[in-house]
Structure formats: C-alpha cells, structure tokens
Amino acid sequence: MLNQILSHTPVYVWAILAFLVVRGVAAARTRETSMRKLFIIPAVMLALALEDIGRKFGAGVPAWAAWAVAAGATMLVTYRFGRPRLAAGAAPGRVRLHGSWAPLAMMMAVFCTKYGVSVALAVQPALGRDTTFAMLACALFGLSSGWFLGRLAGDVAAWRRLQGHAVGTARMA
Numbered sequence: 001m002l003n004q005i006l007s008h009t010p011v012y013v014w015a016i017l018a019f020l021v022v023r024g025v026a027a028a029r030t031r032e033t034s035m036r037k038l039f040i041i042p043a044v045m046l047a048l049a050l051e052d053i054g055r056k057f058g059a060g061v062p063a064w065a066a067w068a069v070a071a072g073a074t075m076l077v078t079y080r081f082g083r084p085r086l087a088a089g090a091a092p093g094r095v096r097l098h099g100s101w102a103p104l105a106m107m108m109a110v111f112c113t114k115y116g117v118s119v120a121l122a123v124q125p126a127l128g129r130d131t132t133f134a135m136l137a138c139a140l141f142g143l144s145s146g147w148f149l150g151r152l153a154g155d156v157a158a159w160r161r162l163q164g165h166a167v168g169t170a171r172m173a
Contacts, residue, residue: 005119013115020111024104032089032096038155041103042148045110049141052114056121057134066135070142071149078150079157086158095159103151110144113137 023041049067057063087096117137120127127133 005122008122009115017111020107021104024101024107027103028099028101030097030099032094034093035095035156035159038095038097038152041107042152045107045148046145048110048114049145052117053138053141056117056128057138060131060134062131063134063138067138067142067145070139071146072142074143074146075150075153076146078147079153082151082154084154084158085151086155086162088162095155095162097155106144106147110141113140113144 027041053063053067085098085100087098089095117140120133
C-alpha cells in the first residue's frame, strides 16, 4: 500500500517538499535579511493551509472554527513565550536573524499533515464529510499556521523595538 501511495503522489508534491527543506535548512543559519522577507514563509504556509481547508473540507463552520481557535491560541502562545531572534542588521532596513531548526521542523510537520490528510481522503473519501476528521485536520493546520504567525508577530514587535531604540539613540547623539 505504501508503494501505491508514493507512486500516485504527484511530482509537484516532491518539489514542494524540496523547497521546504531548502528553506528550513537556510533558516538554521544566522543570516541578515530584510524585514519584508520574513513575511514569505508565514504567508506561504498560511496560504497552503487555507487553500487545503477550502479544497478538502469546503465552507463548513466547524472545520474553519477549529482552524481559527488552534491558530489564534498557538499564535498568542508563540508570540508571548517565543524567544527573540532579531538583532539590528548592518544596514538600515536589515535585521540579523538568529538561526533555528524549528522552522524546518514545523515545515515538515505541515507537509506531513497535509500529505497524511490527502492520503486519508484518497483512501477514504467519506472522511471529507466527517466533521470530527475535518475539525482534527483543520486544528492541526491551525497549530502550524499559528506558530508561523506568532513568530512573525514576535519578529515585527522586536523590529519595532529596534527601530525605537535606533531613533532614541539618534536623538541622544
């Protein structure tokens, strides 16, 4: 059965996996980047989750509610208890981003969740109409969405503090 599942997986799925691995490995290195680029992965992961929910489970309120509750709660926890990872960059508008393997782990969790849900629905199409399955799958999508959005919110808050510190330092000079 595993051979059947893997052989029926479209090639673009493996391309997405490769992209996520490359981005995740890159995130493990401390690097300098623009604030704008910090929005890319959270936006991509959010779009993938929302598209998947809409395509697989439609407009059902329980599925979307499960996603929203999980995303909101995880975003708040990640924002509140997340470790700061930004420092001032060498040039204006740039930030130094501390490396972490956590984004790779989360991207792999998202990929595995999406893949697992897709396989489950291919094997048992009736699961697409099962409210419990839809809510569980959407809550898992919400956990990952919330984590990425919470980290982004923390990054934006840290960047604003850096900007305020730079303005305060300039005024003292």
